[in-house]
Amino acid sequence: MFRNSNNSSNLETQGLALLQQMTGSSVAQFHADQWEAINELVANQNQLLVVQRTGWGKSAVYFIATKLRRMQGHGPSIIISPLLSLIRNQIDSAAKLGLNVVSYNSSMDQHEKARSERQILSQNVDAIIIAPEQLGDTKFGQEILPRIVGNIGLFVVDEAHCISDWGHDFRPDYGRIVRAIQFMPRNMPVLATTATANNRVVTDIRNQLGDRLKVFRGSLMRSSLNLQTIHVHSKSERLAWLVENLPQLLGSGIIYCKTTKDANIVAEFLQTQNINAHAYHSDIDGDNKPRLEQALQQNQIKALVATSALGMGFDKPDLAFVIHFQAPGNIVEYYQQVGRAGRGIDNAIGILMVGEDDARIQQYFIKNAFPKEKQIDSFLDLLANHNGIKLAELEKHMNCSRGKLTHTIKFLTSEFPSPIMKDGPLYYRTASDYSLPHDKIERLNDLKEDEWQRLLAYFDGSLNRCLMQILGSELDDNDIQACGKCEYCKPTAKLTESVQQESINKASDFLRNRYIELKPRKLFGASNDVVRSAFPIYNLPRQNPNLMCDTGWTLSTWRDGGWGDMVAQGKFNDVFSDDLIAPMVKMLNSLPCEQRPTWITYVPSLRHPTLVKNFAHKLAFAMSIPCRDVISVAELRPEQKKMENSYHQSKNLDGAFNLDTTQIYSNPVWLLDDAADSGWTFTVIGALLRRAGVQRVVPIALTSTKNNQ
The missing domain is CATH 1.10.10.10 (Winged helix-like DNA-binding domain superfamily/Winged helix DNA-binding domain)
Known part of the structure; x- marks a missing residue:
């Protein structure tokens, strides 16, 4: 269909035909700078940084450039992509040009990797998509890349802001990219693309990639977006606002949360109110993620309630809204996420909420970044x-x-x-x-704190200007104009912030009746030899169903906006409120049990001797059953919450407790602790109780501190 030619007009004609083939439109035309970028790569073999807004068509640049380079007889492209969802979308886009694209990533099994490896080494591919960590000490980086490095036709770095530690989403693995390029042919064309780079990040990328780098920068403003801030802070109020307003919003969209726990909470509550929403985060099974993405693409659901796991690379042109139930870490991250909406439609809504715990969550992420x-x-x-x-x-x-x-x-x-x-x-x-690079870490932590304060200024309105202009200023956009749509430009179009008390009550009831299942550990030790020796004192067998606990339950999750807040306050004050008794009784009376426990015992503590003990006796009195002080601490050990893996968690408990067998009933027992996390304390004490003759042990706790709840 095409002929190799050095004539620039013929090359552009070829490129335009490929664009129309890729888009399925016979009238499609290049956006400003799209063809110029392709030509720089194909004809001039230059290094480029393309900074363009989401939806501009950066992937079209590198796939059309790949096709043209392949037609000229050059080798395959290597495309660095940070997320698996992005990889799936890119392979689908490339197929429209007849490109044979393979992926090589950590989620693939050995058979899939072997198949991709054979295709790569037999030179039977047009492009190879990898995550940046594959450039390190992996089979790809050590064995495959060295055999093809001299024949790479184009090197692409998608989401290139991840290279810069000044960026909002710096990823250490991206540091491998710069070093890899240094060992590749100097005339190899390089394309770096991003939609979220301010001048500081652009300068840093140029310093890292070299003086050959040209920058193509377009306007990052989004005329389709109606930006708003909604000031309802408590979790129950924000949940109520969603329930009252989501049905009024046209189309489907994304609700962003900062944590997996909160994504689950929001999705579950919306489902109880007959709103078709589903959680999407890193703990979702890999096979379910494409199914959820497709359901949103086809408007089969109202919303995905997502963490940042659904971000870069997800492309739905008619996405009608993006709502932040919790605030991102900075304005640039907010722009990247809210920019998923309104790519192919004239009107979309972007809403930012800031919750009561958002500052604490942000400080946690800053503190644990390094x-x-x-x-x-x-x-x-x-x-x-x-x-x-x-x-x-x-x-x-x-x-x-x-x-x-x-x-x-x-x-x-x-x-x-x-x-x-x-x-x-x-x-x-x-x-x-x-x-350790202390100066660098201190600089970046200070930067993140400053960026957080600027996001709060955007939210509270103290900047007193168009919200889209604020985003543009943060990105050093050269074409900042008032959008005419946001709450500052057009206050009458802002959605209401008022919420009915009935809706708040429903949300509050949900948060206070969301019991969390505690699944029993099936093994006394992990599956490897390292952990088998963790119980030499108790001599627990690696596996024995007769010593296992039953499925247990917790009343709340830590600081969940319901009972979890009251539990946290009780831990701080070293005494639990009596207001927690009635909800615990309600939970226990509602639980399914083959044989209902007839007494209570508890996990003691030398550091807080009355905290759980007093609550256990009050709970037993309220349920008209006995509470027995069966368990005692044999010796003071480090706090269990400071043990961070299974080996140390289990070893720290071996020999830590004694049982007073004269106090034990053989009937099923409720085993109470204030907080559940790894489950090892329940597992060990449960095994001791079962070995002493107790028929069943049902763990119960006031809260769960496990991260993935």
């Missing part, structure tokens, strides 16, 4: 004292969660030169001296 120095020093000392060590063995030696360990590893492997290396499953200490 590994702690003590943790890094312990990690490096451990590697230095071992001639190679596995991740599971690291957990035995370090009281650190798997998530924090992988975070530390990712951070250190992204430093240059890195103080660690991986060979197969083993980690080693390198000869490189290393110290």
